[in-house]
Amino acid sequence: MAAYKRILLKLSGEALMGDDAYGINRATIVRMVKEIQEVTALGTQVAVVIGGGNIFRGVAGGSVGMDRATADYMGMLATVMNSLALADTMRQEGMTARVMSAISIDQVVEPYVRPKALQYLEEGKVVVFAAGTGNPFFTTDTAAALRGAEIGAEVMLKATKVDGVYTADPKKDPSATRYSTITFDEALIKNLQVLDATAFALCRDQNLPLKVFSIFKPGALKRVVMGEDEGTLVHV
Numbered sequence: 001m002a003a004y005k006r007i008l009l010k011l012s013g014e015a016l017m018g019d020d021a022y023g024i025n026r027a028t029i030v031r032m033v034k035e036i037q038e039v040t041a042l043g044t045q046v047a048v049v050i051g052g053g054n055i056f057r058g059v060a061g062g063s064v065g066m067d068r069a070t071a072d073y074m075g076m077l078a079t080v081m082n083s084l085a086l087a088d089t090m091r092q093e094g095m096t097a098r099v100m101s102a103i104s105i106d107q108v109v110e111p112y113v114r115p116k117a118l119q120y121l122e123e124g125k126v127v128v129f130a131a132g133t134g135n136p137f138f139t140t141d142t143a144a145a146l147r148g149a150e151i152g153a154e155v156m157l158k159a160t161k162v163d164g165v166y167t168a169d170p171k172k173d174p175s176a177t178r179y180s181t182i183t184f185d186e187a188l189i190k191n192l193q194v195l196d197a198t199a200f201a202l203c204r205d206q207n208l209p210l211k212v213f214s215i216f217k218p219g220a221l222k223r224v225v226m227g228e229d230e231g232t233l234v235h236v
Contacts, residue, residue: 002042003227006121008148008156009036010141013051013082015159015215022057024085033089035221036126040095044225045121047151048128049144050086052078072136076103079140083130084109090126097126102134102143114150121151141199149206156208157224158195159215164232165192181233194234203234210234 011032018025040046055078080101087097098120100112109130110116120127132143141158148156165187168176184204187194194200194212203210213220213231223230 002039002044002225004044004154004225006045006151006153007039007047007225008144008151008153009046009048009221010144010156010158011048011050011086011215012140012160013053013055013078014057015054015161016050016082016085017054022054024054024082029085029089030093032215033086033093033095035215035219036090037093037095038219038222039225040124040126042222042225045124046126047117047121047147047153048083048086048126049132049140049147050079050082050128050130051140052076052082054078055081069136072132072138073103076131076134079132080105080109080130083128087126087128095126096124097128099128099130102129102131117151127151139196139199141195142202145195145199145202145206145208148208149202153208156203156210157221158210158212159221160212161214161216162212163214163217163220163230165194165212165234179232180229181235184234184236187234204236207236209236 016024016029018028052075056075083099087099090097099109100117101109102112104111117127129147132140164178166176166178170176211224211231211233213224220230
């Protein structure tokens with residue numbers, strides 16, 4: 001039995017690269033989609049926000065000295081590309097996904113309209129939110145927190161390379177231990193930098209719990225949704 005009826009899953013663009021230098025690794029995106037499919041099979045409604053680092057990293061060298069707003073818009077377009085790839089992979093796996101963009105690209109994806117997004121979720125479709133918040137200077141973490149609050153998600157799941165929040169960097173400190181749960185205030189005091197400051201404040205203020213887990217650990221997403229002790233729960 002799933003512990004959550006509706007979740008917001010935040011994937012980093014880098015997670016799609018697999019072992020590649022940049023771009024989308026086919027085997028990696030298929031594996032991720034299968035993990036999401038396992039969760040939808042439990043009856044949980046899934047919305048996804050994905051970053052664009054895997055694509056933007058490939059052109060980041062050329063963005064040095066570029067206006068920050070312009071670079072951010074390029075990053076937003078990269079998230080649209082990732083969202084389309086994710087939705088198409090879901091289609092190939094027999095799932096129904098809808099991509100909704102915060103910036104208007106009507107020939108490619110439909111615009112983000114909250115009531116429509118809620119309708120899709122109720123119908124059992126996976127909704128992929130593209131183009132971040134539609135504004136420069138805001139990260140996709142902030143977009144995830146915003147959309148999670150808007151759609152009434154019970155939890156925001158941040159899929160990372162590390163299987164939770166640790167007392168210190170586990171790569172540098174072998175004695176670092178994983179928190180099973182921690183409050184937003186404790187994470188702030190300990191300067192654990194779970195999310196960027198804006199996203200963190202939004203989750204805390206809207207009482208949107210955050211679960212940090214590793215997307216590279218097979219079955220981790222399903223265990224999180226089942227309410228098992230996987231990753232770290234950050235709560236008010």
